[in-house]
Amino acid sequence: MPAKPCAIIFDFGGVLIHWDPRRVYRSLLESDAEIDAFFREVGFHEWNREQDRGRRTWADAVTGLAARFPHRRELIRAYDEQWEESIGGPIEGSVRILEGLHSSGHRLVGLSNWSPEKFRLTRPRYEMFGLFDEIIVSGEIGLLKPEREIFDLTLRTIGCRAFDCLFIDDHQPNIIAASALGFRTILFRSPEQLEEELRREGVL
Secondary structure, eight states: OOOOOSEEEEOOBTTTEEEOTHHHHTTTSSOHHHHHHHHHHHTHHHHHHHHHHTSSOHHHHHHHHHHHOGGGHHHHHHHHHTGGGGEEEEOHHHHHHHHHHHHTTOOEEEEEOOOHHHHHHHGGGOGGGGGOSEEEEHHHHTOOTTOHHHHHHHHHHHTOOGGGEEEEESOHHHHHHHHHTTOEEEEOSOHHHHHHHHHHHTOO
């Protein structure tokens, strides 16, 4: 059986909490296909990813993108103003697993790509964030997964070695990067799959 991890590191969006930016636009555009076309047109995902780096305010980000796509100004502004609609609540099965790990005395660390402005809105609304011993948010440190530097900083912060940590994320590039650095990893697909793999890892 593998040794008990020094820390179990969880991503948030897509693992513990439902997040989908399409939710903001389903009352504004007619279909997911139309939403995806808008996203491609304005480079939405790349733009939003830079928000997770935390080096510009939302006001500046909206102004900059709207200047490039003035005919989409209202849709761009809507994502900032109605951002909370992108959150669909906790992934209940995953939260139950998190609670079980906490009760068993495992050290829990959050490592998430998230805008600091938006995370400050979200954190007080979900008790599960209180189960973590440390939370590292990309936008608060100016680094993003899957960059090596964010994993190195995480290890320095928690005082663990990569091969002593178990890292859980739903985004394969993040898993590939962590595995290359020596982390034990689980690519999240569902709470049921996560529970099975945690049992295989000997932590449940």
